Amino acid sequence: MARRRDRPIGPLDARSAAILRAVIEEYVATAQPVGSLTLVERYGLGVSPATVRNVMADLERAGYLHHPHTSAGRVPTDAGYRVYVESIADEVTLAPVDQLMIRHQFGQVEFASEHWFRLAAATLAALTHAAGLATPAKPRASRVKRIDVVSIGERLASLVLVLAEGPVKQVLVGLEEGVRQADLDAVVRDLNARLVGLSAAQVERIAAGPWGDETGPRVFRAVAERVARVMREFDAASVEDVFSEGLLNVMEAPEFAQSAKLRQVFAALQDRDYLGRLVHDVARAGDVRIFIGAENRSTEMHGVSLVLAPYGRPGRAVGVVGVLGPTRMAYPQAISTVRYVSGLMNELVDHLYA
Amino acid sequence: MARRRDRPIGPLDARSAAILRAVIEEYVATAQPVGSLTLVERYGLGVSPATVRNVMADLERAGYLHHPHTSAGRVPTDAGYRVYVESIADEVTLAPVDQLMIRHQFGQVEFASEHWFRLAAATLAALTHAAGLATPAKPRASRVKRIDVVSIGERLASLVLVLAEGPVKQVLVGLEEGVRQADLDAVVRDLNARLVGLSAAQVERIAAGPWGDETGPRVFRAVAERVARVMREFDAASVEDVFSEGLLNVMEAPEFAQSAKLRQVFAALQDRDYLGRLVHDVARAGDVRIFIGAENRSTEMHGVSLVLAPYGRPGRAVGVVGVLGPTRMAYPQAISTVRYVSGLMNELVDHLYA
DNA sequence: GGTTAGCACTCAACCATCGAGAGTGCTAAC
């Protein structure tokens, strides 16, 4: 008969799974390594500590638990969290009270898109005690919705560019000659007539095409070029912006008591490329995706988990909402909250751009 | 005869000032309490350690130095930094190399106002190894510069509001009935004709005044009300936004090794009221102002100093740039850099809104 | 008078030791 040591590490039997789950829940609650005695006392497992120890030894061999030192209890590994998370992901739903609370808050908010992202992030932060994240829904390829140009100084104008899926960009345009607002208005009408609905490349082509040397056409060309450039930059950026709220929550977790760990988190949050890749991954997944610890980035995100979900319209404009917290995170609450908020954001987007 | 103990604590004589200065510079460099021996060895004071000890005891009695414990060296107090900072504030100027570097960077940046603030903050962070801060110049009372309304859905439109001193606001407006873009355009022309140059209160009055019950006037009223509300909110907010860069620099300082201290800094940075008051104070001062440790807020900012300077046009629109770092900060560099950047921002504003 | 050498004193930091306690892994009995 096979000795315990040689047990295959296949899918977990029910008892092992229950014990892994109990270890994780206890550890999430206390942040202390959990021993076999605590476990049988608090989780009514119906077996003796010795049996639990045997199972825990198996789980450790399988890579799901970890032993800080001989006389300490067990701590879940990233792999342990992973199987745990996958076992619960389909079951969890958000408590109706919380659902109501969120809906209520969203009902209160002003109709200004920026507020939504902040609100989404803040709500997530409040309900999960982690940091809430939200990125605006960013279209794959932007299109012109509206152009306005306002004279500011002698040879300077402010260009306001509204893009199809909502974002508004404002930049300054230098003009070669002084132009009165009345003349600008004529150019603006022209710009809107010709450029609305076009992509960056199309605008570029029109800007290039032959234009006379009178003032009007010259201004038209200057503005159109600027429009094309702004759109190209916008399209190239992987993430437009990341709203984060409740970073203070993360700072409170004991695993980040020394700020060296925190630095990595903040550094990762400022890394546009990294976030861009995440958003991309999540957008394709279509449901909540969970990144545990160093699963993606070697060391920098060690000790940190992300629970992210996409919202928006697949293939057209997608954004991401989610939470960032210590690996030792209350996953059921996090998953259900993120899923619910992303659903709500979906509703909003549908309602707006129907 | 007066014993040393009874010395009055008036303005410092030259030697005391030199010693205080040496203590501060050494402490800033090493983050370690400084003893009398180190001081005479490294700063060529021309007196014996015993004499330095006597002077340091005086400075301690005067409240400028502090003793962590009997057998430790001296550490500057907030009051000590204060007299130090005031003694150097008028002398320091930024190294020409750095001036050039900054000008070069500002020459490169895109003509989009948001970029400036980020750039200013990033530049300050890079040169001072602290966190750089910048707030947009916010007018005391905003005025309408331009209004545009773009239809988004059946009964929904996007309102783009350009205010006189530059900021652009975008919000959604719900309409009671479906309106085509062509009809909206007529309303927009009307809105611009009537509201440009007006303050929030004036817009409000016009929105209130008698309007017929046809579609056009109804839409006009709805939009005008929304405009007034956005302006009122904007005017009421003490600080529009705070761009910060290089918070990671602050995290590196040994005084923030435990994140509990960091929390206070982050919390303070998110406290709009607090920042609003600071901006207000700084705007009135007209030059660099320095807030050392808990000089303002009792405990929360303990260990943190701010070096801030206003820019913009006094009485009209002012913003603030500056740095935030540990109390143990390289003040000469910080002061000169902040002063220089604020001067540069002034030039930009003058150039733009001349 | 201010300055300085000399010296006793203080106290954090470091290190080693030790006991207590928690929790384990193994073995043997059930």
Next chain:
DNA sequence: GTTAGCACTCTCGATGGTTGAGTGCTAACC
């Protein structure tokens, strides 16, 4: 397969001694 029993391991906290940096005081010096 489960469990009681037990020896074992290792962290944690307390204790105590040593070291060294730096002080404050006193008395001599200029």
